[in-house]
Every structure is written in C-alpha cells, then in structure tokens.
Amino acid sequence: MNTPIDSTKVAHAKAKDSLLYLDGVSVSFDGFKALRGLSLVIEPGEMRAIIGPNGAGKTTMMDVITGKTKPDSGDVYFAGDTDLTRMDEASIASLGIGRKFQKPTVFESHTVWDNIDLALAGVRKPFATLFHRTTKAEIARVEEILETIRLTDKRDWLAANLSHGQKQWLEIGMLLAQEPKLLLVDEPAAGMTDAETAETAILLKEIAKTKSVVVVEHDMTFVRDLDVKVTVLHEGSVLSEGSLDVVSADPKVIEVYLGR
Amino acid sequence: MVDMISRFKTLLATLALVVLAAIPAAHADDLKPLVDGLGKSGYAALRQAVGALAATGDPAVAPILQSLSTGDLYVRKSDRAVFAATKAEDGFKLTDPATGTDAGTATSGEIDKIKVNNAVREAVTTALGSLTLMSPDIAKRRLAAADMFRNGDPAQISLLDQAIAKESDAGIAATLQLARAAAVLKSDQPDADKIAAIHVLQTKGGRDVLGQLTAIEASSADGAVKTAAADALTSIRGTLKLWDGAQNILYGVSLGSVLLLAAIGLAITFGVMGVINMAHGEMVMLGAYTTFVVQELIRNNAPWLFDWSLAIALPLAFLVAGLVGVLIERMVIRYLYGRPLETLLATWGVSLILQQAIRTWFGPNNREVGNPSWMSGAFELGNLTITYNRMWIVVFSLVVFAALMLVLKRTSFGLQTRAVTQNRPMASSMGIRTPWVDALTFGLGSGIAGIAGVALSQIDNVSPNLGQGYIIDSFMVVVFGGVGNLWGTLVGAFTLGIANKFLEPYAGAVLGKILVLVFIILFIQKRPRGLFALKGRAVEA
C-alpha cells in the first residue's frame, strides 16, 4: 500500500533515489531520548554495517524502520516515496523489508520446513491461508532455501530442537523466503562459534549481491570480514561514517567506542 | 397458691416498710397505680400509661421508662402488678420499679414481659425528653432537646419556654428554639407565631426540618402560613440540591477508598511483580476473619479492649495473610514466573481451596464483626452526613498507600524489589537473593490485602464469599490505573468510585456498574496499558 506523496517535503526530494532514507528521526521513551535526529541513507544494493555501544539506539532504529516504533519526529522513506512512519509491521514487511532479531526468534513448535514455508512470500490474508494449498513452485523454493542455509537434512526437525547457530541460520533463511529488498540483520554473529561466524559473513555477502543489507554488529572481526561501509551510532545519532579504517581512525569514535 | 399468698404477704410487708420508711416513697407510692397502668394490655393503653407517668413530671419516672424501653418491665399475671425483673437462677428476681425495693421472685410462668414496639419507644423518648429537659446533666439535656425537636409536641410548648429560659448552653438553647418552633407549627397558635416559627426552622435548614415544613405546608389552608412554608421549602430544597453533588463526590471517594484498599495489594503482586493472583480476594477474606477471631477473643476475655480490637487485628491480619502469601509464592507461584496465564489458573485454584477451607472451618454463615465505638455513627458537616467508619476507611486507605510508597521508594527492600522486577538476572548477579525478594514482595502484597480485609470487615459481610466480591473490581482498578504504577492505582480507584456513585442515582446501582465495566473495557482498547502507563522498551519487555 502506498501512501500519497507529500511533495512539499524538501527531504523527500533527496530520498528519491535512495532505498532507505532516514532524516532527523527522534524517538523518546519517558524523557529518555533513544534517537536524536538520526539521519541515514542506504543506496539500493548497498550493504551497511552499523556499530555502536549499548544504548546507541541501534535496535530502536530498527524498530522505527520496521514500524514497531513510531518516531516522534523525522522522516523515514523506503524506495524513495513510501512513508514508513504511516505503516504497520505487516505492511512494511510485505513491502520487502526483512528483519532478523538479535536473539534468534523462529517458530519453535513448527518444523524447519514449516518455518520457511510460513515466511515464503505470497498469501498473507487469513482466508487465503485458510484455503491455501502448497504449490510445486513453493516446495521447490523452500528446498532451495534449505540448501542455502544448509538445513536440508533437518527439514522435519522442530525448530525448538535446533542449535543456537542453526536457529540463526533458519531465521536468515526465513528472511530470504520473504524475498525482501532490504534486510535488517541484528547481531547475526552473536553467540556463534568462529567457524559459524565466518560462514555467516560469507552467507551475508552472498545475499548482499542481490539485496541491500543493514547489519548491526558488536563483533569487530565480523564487521572487518564483511568489509563494507560502516556507520557509528552514539546516543541516538550518527557519530561517524566511512570504511572501518576511516571510522576507527576517527578520534570521536575512539573516544566513545573503541577507546575503552 | 400458698406460696403465691406468702409472696404477696412479703410484698405487702415490703411496701408497708417502704411507706413507713421514707417520704420519697410517699409519691413513689402514688406512682404505683400509674406504674401498674403499664401492665394494661395493648400498645395504645401502654402509650397512654407512659403519657400519664410523664405527666407527673416526677424525675423518679425517668428510670422506670428507661427500663420499660429496654424491656425489663414485667407484669405479674396474678395481680397485674408491674415489676422490674432480672433473670435469677430460679425464674426472675422482682424489684419495685418505682422504689427499686426488692419484691421477691417469680417463675417465668408467673410473669409476662411488657412488650414495647416502636410507637411505645417513641412515646417513651418524648416522655423522657420532657422529663430530662431540665436535668443538670448537659448530655441528657442535649439528647432531650433533640428528641423534643424530632417530635415537636404542642403540649410541651410551655415546658419548652421554661427550658429555654433556664438553658445556659447556647447549642441546646438553639435546639430548644427549633423544638419550640416545630411544636408551634403543630399547635393552633396564631399564624403570626407560626410564620415566625417557619422562619426559625428555615434558618436552621437541612433535611430534618423539611419534614415539619412539608407537613405544615400540606396541612395548612391557603394563606400567609402556607406561602411562608412553601418559600422556606423551596429555598431549603435549593441549597440541598447543591449539597447533593458534594454528597455524591463524598460517596464516590468512600467507595474509591474501598476499591483502593482492595486493589492496592494487587497493584504490588500484579503491578510490580506481574503475577496474576486470583486468590487476592481470599487474602482480603483472611484479613477479615482474623479481625473476627481477634474480636471473638476480646469479647470473651477482655471486653474493655474492644475499641482497640482493630488496632490489634491490623498487624495480625498482615502477618496471617502475608504468611499465606509467602507460602503460596514458595509452593506454587515461583515455579510459574514468566507464565502469567498459568499463574492465573493456579492461583484461582488456590482461591477455591482457601474459600472452602474457611467454609469448613468457620462455617458458611456470616460472622459478626462489630464496629468499635469510634467507628460507629455519623456526624453532620453542613448538610452532609459523614459516617465515621467510611471516613476512617478513607483515611486508612490513604495511610496504607503512603506507607507502601515509602516502603517501595525509601527502603532497601523496596529498592531490591524494583531491581528484581526490572532485571532479574542483573539483580541476582549483583548479589540480591531474588527468590527471597520475590517471596517477600508477594508476602507484602498479600499482607496489605489482609489489612484491607480488616477495614472491609467494618462495612461488609465477613463470609467465605467476601473476597469474590472484590476480585474483579480490584483487577479493573489496577488495569485501568496502569500496571506497575501505584499512583495509577490510586487515581484509578477514586475515578471509578466517583464515576460509579455519580451514575448510581440516575442509572441505578446495577446499570451504573455495568456502564463502568463497559467503559473500562473500551478504555483498555484505547490505552492497553492503562491510565498511567510507562511507555517504552523497559515496560514492554
């Protein structure tokens, strides 16, 4: 669903050729300012790493983008002209923004297969799902994704019985199944073995070939593996932006973040 | 028969003695026939007899009438003679009501109690009024004056005039003036006086003069009196209307305080700990039953302590309910943290058990919990009647609320509680014994419910069903006020209380309650987290 374009907005003009466009976004919970005038632009096909200490507002930013939290002020545009601040999670998701949580959240009492099947782009309306019959195409697609996330042999397991790493992957798989234009990935490497971490990095880069990806991460080595443009958040606004080397050279960043 | 005669002899003997003995006995003696007049059957006759006695104006009559109204006078079947009788080991011990001298004994078969009904009681109060109007005891005079006012009796006007002349106390004098006015209105005095009287009453105003004025307004033929009365009425009614609003607010506040008491414990267990305690109502009940037990002990062992019974019950109720609370937490709830719906079911089960336990233990009937003297009765504030028990409950609820605030905000225990409820792992890693804190917090909530029980025992049934009546309301209050916020509970309670009381006169009690419920349901839709909801991740988590 597209909301009417408000052409009077100067900001909007700039938003036109970007995929995701945040400008002067502020959010506060009972006085605590989680975001203060955050501005961020993601180009189509870009992969971006976002780092920052606890409470920098990373998760809140994701909430704002995915429609969970409404900003007190500021603009959020997707694919140029879609105002995300006026939409709810479901419609934003179906616009093509996928989100992966920090703590892996999959449907524990569903099988791996069903998890992917549910995430599969397609029917979303209640009655449609009520009478929906799985098509050959869908089956093929699910199998394909299972391949990518290396869980084909566990297709009939209950998600609950997967290891932490496997859950992370399953969740990424679910994102892929959504066929999003933009992926928001929150600390994918959290609690993974080094091997898994490396693999995840490869997987993400794989994905980034076709989609824009925003990765929020603490793990520096992981960010280095990704080797992409980095944005440093601090106290709800952008502190510094650029390649990891540039950023880590930035005195402000060193002060608040790396220099601990 | 023989012993009858002998007893009669002894009676005569005593009478003779009395006659010889003293002068007061002389008129006590000529009271005798009047007193025996009380023995006539039929309430009408009885009322006349009372009047006759009062007419003597003899102060000795007062005690006789007293014992009549308390039902201590008996008539002897054999000779229709009237005696004051008190239970003795074999039947009754008789005394002459006039002289107080012993008059032998009688079996319950030989004497009949002189029954009094409201009409007679009224006659007695009037009579006593006229008799004690001049009494040196100021309290008695005040009562007497009030009685005279309530049933203004034209026959008493002259008496009243004397009394007014003699009266030293200004307050009483004023009442006597009113009494006189009331009497005048009923009398056949000239209109001028009546109009004057009407003005006297009008200046007093208030509900109790309405009666007399409407009466005169209705009875008297068109003319100055009628119009005067009518004007007086309209002006008084006007002022009363204004007072009604205040009255409603007052009632609302009082109801609110009850809701607050019932809900405040829940505000802790549910609001702060996030535990749905369906057995909360039963905690209140336990508190009430504790009060009952305490009062029972006091009644049997130390009646003089009765006025302190509540003070004694409070800490005990807190302990009893608190301990039960801790038990429940240790035995059931602690296994269910993070599973609020299961907690809800389990505690519901607990509530059933507690109810039936009390029922089998104390029996299903209501238990009597008395109001101590300082909680009975009411006082007038302008045209508002404020009952003492309601007033104290309002005060009490606010005190409890304040105390709770202090505990949570100022004490280290409170700090720990908040720490645990906000971030359990963090708290425990900081060396707070979280299970301990949980138990105590739950105990606190339950204990406060117990205290509430003490207060509620003053206005409601003390029966196994006591708790059931409050559980839903208190949940409404907490949810409406906003979970995790005691202030919300406070505001919520009083808002709902007042809303309810303003609806009641128009919608009626039942519909009023329904409307409030519907309102809450809709309100929750608008603000799922209640009136004083904390926004943000901290709470949502």
Place this chain on the structure above:
Amino acid sequence: MTSFNQSSPPAPVVVIHIRQSTYMLHGTIHRTVPLTNEPGIAFQIARSRLAIVASQPLRPAETPWKGVEQGELRPMSYISRTFGAIATAAMIGAGATSAIAAEETIKVGVLHSLSGTMAISETTLKDTVLFLIDEQNKKGGVLGKKLEAVVVDPASNWPLFAEKARELISQNGVSVVFGCWTSVSRKSVLPVFKELNSILFYPVQYEGEESERNVFYTGAAPNQQAIPAVDYLMSEDGGSVKRWVLEGTDYVYPRTTNKILEAYLLSKGVAAEDIMVNYTPFGFSDWQTEVSAIKKFGSAGKKTAVVSTVNGDANVPFYKELGNQGVKATDIPVVAFSVGEEELAGIDTKPLVGHLAAWNYFQSIDTPENAEFIKKWRAFIGNDKRTTNDPMEATVIGFNAWVKAVEKAGTIAPDSVIDALIGVSVPNLTGGFSTIMPNHHITKPVYIGEIQDDGQLDVVWQTPGLVVGDEWSDYLPDSKDLISDWRAPMSCGNFNVATGKCGGKGS
C-alpha cells in the same frame, strides 16, 4: 384472609362419605359439600377460602408406583449401576441402589447447596432434615422402615440442581425430596419432579404465582408475610405509616412481592408518589446512596417505612449503613422478609433495635414445642448457641406432614402420598397447627418481630388466626382469577374462575 382460631386443634378427620369433604369456619362445622365432577361447584369450594380440617378420603394405594419402575426393586443395568455407584458411592458404598438396600429403608433426598454462595443459608436446612430423620428413626421410622438420608450438593449451581434432582429420584430412588432455597433452583428442578412424578417440599418464603402437583410449599406466600407486615405498619400500633420505600434485590422474589405490595398499597389509598421502589444487585455492599435516598424520601413530613426484600448477603452492609447513618427504627422502620436469626447473627444489632421482620416463626417464640425443638436441635448439632429460623420450621412442618401422610396412605407411592398430604394437619412450633391445603400451600400464623439487641426478634404483633397461603395473588391482574385445587375432580394448579377452565387465562 379467613382463618380459624389456631388454639383449637383441628377436628378429627371424619370421612362421612366418599367424595365429600367437611369444611369448618372458626372452629365450627360449617357445611358439608358433596364434591361433584361439575367444575363450577368444585371451584366454588376452592374459591371460598376456608381452612380445611377434614381431608379427602384416602385413595387405596393401587396406583402403580413410578419409583418402582424407575429403578428401585429391579436389578439395575450395568451402565446404570456404574453411574449409580458413582452417584451413590458416598452413601451406600460401592454397591448401587441394590434391591436389599431399597427394601430395608425409605430414602429421603436432601437437595440443599453445601458449597458456593447459597451454602450460607442452605447448609442449616440440610442439617435440619438429617436431624428430623434421626428423630423419626428413634421413633421407629415410617411404616416400620428406617428412613435413610440421601444428601447431594447442587453447589449453588442452578442447572446442577436439576441434574441432582434427577439423580436422587431415578438413581437413588428417593421417595421424597426436601430442598431448594432460591426460586430459580426450584424452577430448575420443577420439570424433573413433574417428569419423574416425585415429591418436593420447598421450605422457603417465595413470591407465589406457582402451584405444582409435585411440590408442597411450606414457606410463606406473599400474603403470609408481606401483606400482614404492611397491614401492621399501616395500623396505629405500627406507627400508621403513610409513605413507603420498597427496597429489594433485583430478582424475581422482590420484583413480584413489590408488584403485589404496590397494588395492595394503592388499593389501600396510598398515593403513587408516596411509594418509592428501588433495586440493587446481588451481594451489593455499598449502600450509601440508597440509604441517603431513603432518608431523603423519608423527610417529607409523612411517617415513612422501608419494606426490604433485600437478599441475604446484601443485608449486613445495608443494616450497617442504616445504623451508621442513624436511621432509627422510631424514625424510619425497616421491615424485612429475608432477614432472620441466621442473618442477624452476622451483625451487631444494637443500632438496629426496633427494625422489623415478618415471619411465621421466631426462635424467641415462647412455646413448649419450640423450647423442646431448640433443645433437641442444639443437642443434635452439638452447639448450644445455634440459632433456629423460619425455613427450619417450614422444613419441620413439611417433614412431619409427609410422615403423617405416608402413614395415612400406608405406602410411599408418590400419587397416594400427594393425595394423602392434602388436609394433613401437623403441630407447628408456635403452638398451633399447620394444615396442607388443596393448593399445596399451608396455613400459617404470621408474626411481626422487632429486632432486639441480642440478635433475637421479639414478636410485637401476630395475625389473630392462621392464614392460608394464597398461591395466586389477588393483587396481580393476571393471577387474581386463578385458583388451585389439587383434589379430584378439579386437580388443577391454575384453574381460571373467569373462564371456568383449567390452564391459566386460556385464549
């Protein structure tokens, strides 16, 4: 309300001739009317509200006994047995209602809530029945058989009442049931008793407007409680009340009673604006507004009284509020129909002295019968402070009447007993006799008592004689033409004297 002097015991049952009844007015034989099949006459008989002292001649007990077919004297089926076992395990152990058990004892069902909200009132009645059965067995039981109580708990749940009634009758094969308190519980079991043709004794004052073949109403009908109470208050002794507040809990009994009272008061020339009716929910506890409304209404210069049909639980807070707001009995007396010794036990009555209650029995009534009953009852219950109350007396009357009828009929077959019951006259606890009338209601004295500071009620007034329970109120437009007479040939609970047809208004 014609009535006969209660001190004179009823004339001995003399049956002159079959199909003939002797009527008596004020203790003297009045006339003997042959009962014909012609409804006109039958209705005249029933219409003339005379107390009946001689009953219908006995019908030989040849009528087949439903109870027998229903599962008494036959080996029970497996399923039935398993359920029977479940249902009756508590009483008869694992074995179902086996033939032996049935032959040795006569089973008496007790259908009173022992848990839930009504337990507060009904538990006492359960104990009363057990007490009476115990007493009867000491006297050697009935028809040479011992009586055996079958107790069930409908748990204050109305549909469960119906289920339990069915269980008692068809599974346990009880020959009579004593039970129910609320009207709704009675309404819920009615169809069951009709279907399985058994007998229910209902011991609580109720709104009337009912007369069923299988039910005997030993509690007061409105004309045995409400109307005399109002009469008293209107009398000079009662304070010649001119203004009335009808305060009640919002359910059928108060609604109906107040409808009747309203009509009655209006018929007595009370102005409509002098009547205020108000209803509150069950278990209502915040009476501030209502009490102040009463005070307001009372301050109109006319003597005002409150007629309270407030239901059990709500009474305590009501009276507490009255006491505290200083509503004295001498200013505004409150007369209650559901407040008895049991309810007062929960209140400090000192502020309430002088408020009234209307019943057909008070614990304080000073008769040898009552004294002895209280003594035995307290011994049985093992509590020398235990109170007694009106529904208990009603239970006693019902029970004794049943015993007498069974012995008269020589069988426990419901049909015979139901017929035999009419006209049976047993001593009540207040020194008189209560007779079961053809409308299955009974004759009762009516007492007005004033609350004393010891929680007892002292009688201040009583009807000169016995009052016949009037099932169909004369003050409700749709029921004033209805009468009930369960004797042949009329055998009708709602005979319409206007149309001369059975079955209500007809159409």
Place this chain on the structure above:
Amino acid sequence: MLTSFILRALDRRTSIVLLVILGIGILLPVLNLATDPSSPFHVPTYVLTLLGKYLTYALLALSVDLVWGFCGILSLGHGAFFALGGYGMGMYLMRQIGDRGTYGNPILPDFMVFLNWKELPWFWTGFDHFWFAAIIVLLVPGLLAFVFGWFAFRSRVTGVYLSIITQAMTYALLLAFFRNDMGFGGNNGLTDFKDILGFDIQADATRGALFFASALALAAGFWICRAVIASKFGKVLVAVRDAESRTRFIGYRVEGYKLVVWTLSAMMAGVAGALYVPQVGIINPGEFAPANSIEAVIWVAVGGRGTLIGPIVGALLVNFGKTWFTSGMMAEYWLFVLGSLFVLVTLFLPKGVVGTLMAKKDRKPAEKPIEDVVAPGAAVQAAE
C-alpha cells in the same frame, strides 16, 4: 477449494475420533430406547442426559482450546458466548410453550405476565421460528466476539490484559442479564420448556435425538478445528502463539488471524450452549459467571491444550469428577479437589493428560503441545 479444505483434515486419527464420537452418539440413545430397563445394557435416561450435557461442555472446551491452545489467547469469558447461545435457544423454547404456561398467555412467557408486561419486547420477535433461533445462536455470539475482538486485537491487547477484559465482559453481561428489566427473566432465567420442534422435550426419544445432535455438533466442531489447524492458517496461528511479533515482521497481519479464529470459536461455544439448554432444561444468568468460564479453561488444561482431543477428554474427566463428588458426603470436598486440580495440573502436568501421552509418541507440529503460553510482550522482548 472448500471440500479440499475439509477433506485435507481427514487424516487417520481424526477419522477415528469422529467415528468414536458419532458411534457413541448413536449407540447410547439406541441402548436407552431399544433395550428393556431390566436388560444389563440399558442406558438410563439420567445417564443419557448427563452425558449429553458433558458433550456440550466438551464442545465448549474445544472452542476454548482453539483460541488458547493454538493462538495463545486465554479467554476467561467464553462462558458468555456459551450462555448467549443458550439464551437464543431458550427464547425459542419459551415461545414454543405458547399458551401452556401457568397463565395460559399465548404470547408472553410467564415471567413477563406476572411482572405485568403488556407485549413482547422487540428483541423477542422471530424466536417462534426455529431457524431464526438457530441463526441467532450462531450470529449473536459471533457478532459479540467480532466486535470485542476487533477492538481488542487491533489495539494489541494481549496476554493477561485480554484475559481480564474478557472476564470483565462476561461479568458485565452477568449483571445485565440479572436485571429483570432486560426482559430475559432475570435471575430465574428461562425454564419449564415444553417441546422442541414439536417433540416433547422430556420424551426419551427427544433426549436421544438431542444427545445425538450434541455428539454430531462435537464431531463437526472437532473436524472444523482439525481442518483449521491443518491449514496454513493454522500454522500461522501457532506461529502467532509462539512469536507474535516475528509473525508480524514476516508480513502477517496478526489481528486479522486472531479475529477470525476468535469469532469462529465464539460461534462454536454458542452452538454448545444452544444444545446444552434443552438438555438441562434451564438457562439463567448464572452461566455468565466468570467462575464458569474459568472452569471451562481448566477442562482444557487438564485434557491438554494445543491438542484437539485433550479438551474433550478434560471436559469429560472433570465433569465426571464433579458429578461424583457432589453426590453425598463427599460434597464438602469438591471445591478442594477442583482447586487442587487447578494447581497440580498447572504445576506438574502443563501439557495436560493427552498432551503428555502424545508428547511421547506424537510429533505432529501443529499438535505439539506447548511448554508455555507467550507472556504479554514476551514476543516483543524476544525482539529486543
């Protein structure tokens, strides 16, 4: 499409369950009618009506389980839908009495007559037709559920808040139906029914038919639930139960799903109520009491929520126990037993009887009993 939807549900276990229910539904009435009372296989009417009541309870339990077990919505107000259905049927039965009431008024039910009502309130019109009542039985509970749910789910009232306001809903209705002015017979409710569709309601044959109808309704209900659960819709429901906000973020508008299943379940409860009334012979406001709704929840908990057979078993077990305990001297202890049942089941048997048995051998995802219902905002927590 619809047929496939229905047939798809018909796996082996489902078919067995359906056959068993229907078998009982036919067998017992036959044994009651055809066999001689003295025959060892005779089923007394008492047992038949009792079991008939249980069956309607089972259907109610099933409806509760559909929303609680599979969608995590704990309703403490399902008794309201049950009772509304009951009143629908009750009103029809009242009108069937016609002039056989005690006052013989052809139009007005007795309780209206002696309260001097002059004509039938508007909302009673139409209830003399069975089909009309039948529609109402489905429509009114459905409508109430829809409106209630539409508000509640859209504003994302979840978990305990929802439970509490469902309780408030049924409580408000309780008070409302107690009022005599409402015109539903006040606290006496509706009773003394004579016949249904022209058949004497007390005749054994009618009881048999009602019993069969209840069994049929239960079977149908079971089948529908099975079909719903087996569909992708069902999978979404379970997804919502396990991780609501996850489901939102992959693009499902959760409130829609909740609303549909909530309304469906309310309608099932309504049907259960409608079948309950003619068998127990009375409907009154007591059915709205929150306690009843909560008791229905415990049936589900005992049997095992998140399974479809569980609630049926639970309802039968608990009510059997109730019947047993409320007979005779054990009466005093029934509440102790019921109470302990609540506590013990939640503590030691979170999956319920059936759930525990299934958990061993069964791995059907949709029917895998859940460890734990999502706490309010727990899903959100996960998102943090």
